[in-house]
Amino acid sequence: MQFENSREFARKLDKEDKISKYRDEFIFPKVNGKDVIYFVGNSLGLQPRSAKKYVDEIMKDWAELAVEGHFYADKSWWDYHERFSEKLAKVVGANASEVTVMNTLTVNLHLLMVSFYRPEGKRYKIICEEKAFPSDQYMISSQVRFHGYDPSDAIVEIKKRNGENNFRTEDVLAKIEEVGEECALVLIGGVNYYTGQVFDMEAITEAGHDIGAFVGWDLAHAAGNIELKLSEWNVDFAAWCSYKYMNSGPGNASGCFINKKYHNKKDIPRFEGWWGHNKERRFLMEPEFQPEVTADAWQISNAPILAMAPYLASLEMFDEVGMPALIEKRNKIVAYLEFVLHEIDKDVESTFEIITPVDQDKRGTQLSVFLHGEGKELFNYLMKQGVITDWREPNVIRLAPAPFYCSFEDMYEFGQILKKGILNK
Numbered sequence: 553m554q555f556e557n558s559r560e561f562a563r564k565l566d567k568e569d570k571i572s573k574y575r576d577e578f579i580f581p582k583v584n585g586k587d588v589i590y591f592v593g594n595s596l597g598l599q600p601r602s603a604k605k606y607v608d609e610i611m612k613d614w615a616e617l618a619v620e621g622h623f624y625a626d627k628s629w630w631d632y633h634e635r636f637s638e639k640l641a642k643v644v645g646a647n648a649s650e651v652t653v654m655n656t657l658t659v660n661l662h663l664l665m666v667s668f669y670r671p672e673g674k675r676y677k678i679i680c681e682e683k684a685f686p687s688d689q690y691m692i693s694s695q696v697r698f699h700g701y702d703p704s705d706a707i708v709e710i711k712k713r714n715g716e717n718n719f720r721t722e723d724v725l726a727k728i729e730e731v732g733e734e735c736a737l738v739l740i741g742g743v744n745y746y747t748g749q750v751f752d753m754e755a756i757t758e759a760g761h762d763i764g765a766f767v768g769w770d771l772a773h774a775a776g777n778i779e780l781k782l783s784e785w786n787v788d789f790a791a792w793c794s795y796k797y798m799n800s801g802p803g804n805a806s807g808c809f810i811n812k813k814y815h816n817k818k819d820i821p822r823f824e825g826w827w828g829h830n831k832e833r834r835f836l837m838e839p840e841f842q843p844e845v846t847a848d849a850w851q852i853s854n855a856p857i858l859a860m861a862p863y864l865a866s867l868e869m870f871d872e873v874g875m876p877a878l879i880e881k882r883n884k885i886v887a888y889l890e891f892v893l894h895e896i897d898k899d900v901e902s903t904f905e906i907i908t909p910v911d912q913d914k915r916g917t918q919l920s921v922f923l924h925g926e927g928k929e930l931f932n933y934l935m936k937q938g939v940i941t942d943w944r945e946p947n948v949i950r951l952a953p954a955p956f957y958c959s960f961e962d963m964y965e966f967g968q969i970l971k972k973g974i975l976n977k
């Protein structure tokens with residue numbers, strides 16, 4: 553499609569957008585009395601209007617039913633988390649039995665590593681990407697030390713080539729083959745948080761299995777953003793937070809995927825609690841743990857219902873719209889943003905370098921942009937103009953126009969504001 557950098561053209565794209573009406577289902581912060589242009593749905597998604605209703609429902613049931621709410625609330629609490637499985641499974645490409653919601657992301661990755669990082673003999677290394685999200689680095693390092701290994705020996709980082717912005721699949725696969733039978737686990741962020749690069753999860757998972765390792769994915773930047781086929785790719789485990797693209801609210805619960813081939817494994821190491829116990833017998837308070845034969849066996853505590861309510865509200869919208877429609881709009885709006893940036897760049901003399909892959913199959917909603925010669929003042933100026941982006945040192949802004957609520961006109965408007973900011977400096 554031939555794009556144009558004009559308000560009329562952007563409005564035309566909005567008119568053609570089949571899911572544009574969902575913008576009204578979200579609450580936008582205001583700056584100077586106007587809705588902001590929100591580019592940080594990859595950090596904290598906007599609040600769906602329905603979230604409050606779902607929370608109020610719980611508050612009402614708690615007031616009116618108190619403990620009886622566990623069984624008699626409209627959405628009973630004892631099995632509240634089960635309402636997520638089927639719908640979330642569609643978002644991540646899994647069977648409903650393979651998906652559950654619990655705890656928070658880093659906590660879940662730790663718990664999953666209890667099951668899937670089992671160093672033994674010469675097989676003890678973890679392969680991850682260099683400069684992984686800091687929480688993942690701390691987590692992996694502490695796991696390795698917990699098992700008595702030295703992180704500088706046990707953690708193998710996949711590196712980018714000098715002068716390149718993204719990882720090459722061939723390099724990832726080569727590293728996996730090289731570490732071979734010393735590798736216990738491959739654990740990578742499915743979408744890189746800094747550049748927005750999407751990894752070839754299918755090929756990497758297969759390569760990890762070929763050398764006898766487990767393969768897990770941190771899907772913080774992937775869930776609700778890109779097409780996932782966790783079951784088909786035969787991934788062992790994965791986890792994601794829900795407050796980024798999935799709009800569930802600050803610090804909210806994490807989703808987990810555990811491949812069904814492990815559900816029936818009696819001897820799988822796992823930290824257990826009563827919410828993972830056979831649900832029909834949970835309240836019989838028996839001494840012996842009898843696991844559910846689904847991902848729910850990894851549940852430990854009773855679920856934080858108040859926190860999960862907005863996640864459920866949001867998930868129901870994902871279910872209504874479906875990932876294919878979101879991805880279709882995503883591809884178009886990101887391409888339009890890219891076009892607008894290139895157009896503006898002609899006027900500001902090559903300030904921008906987009907470090908996110910150009911290929912739509914290798915990226916999701918995010919474009920990371922190097923602003924050569926620009927400092928943090930530009931970011932501050934954008935904030936004051938009601939453009940919410942995020943700044944990463946040294947001078948990268950990450951722009952993630954979430955397809956659920958961002959408009960094409962937002963992209964045009966952003967381009968104009970950005971151009972002014974650079975030219976008037």
Ligand SMILES: *Cc1c(COP(=O)(O)O)cnc(C)c1O
Pocket residue numbers: 656657658659685687688741745770772773793
């Ligand atoms: C956002 C993010 C996290 C955050 O972890 P929490 O436990 O939810 O605080 C972890 N890993 C990655 C890759 C992220 O992008």
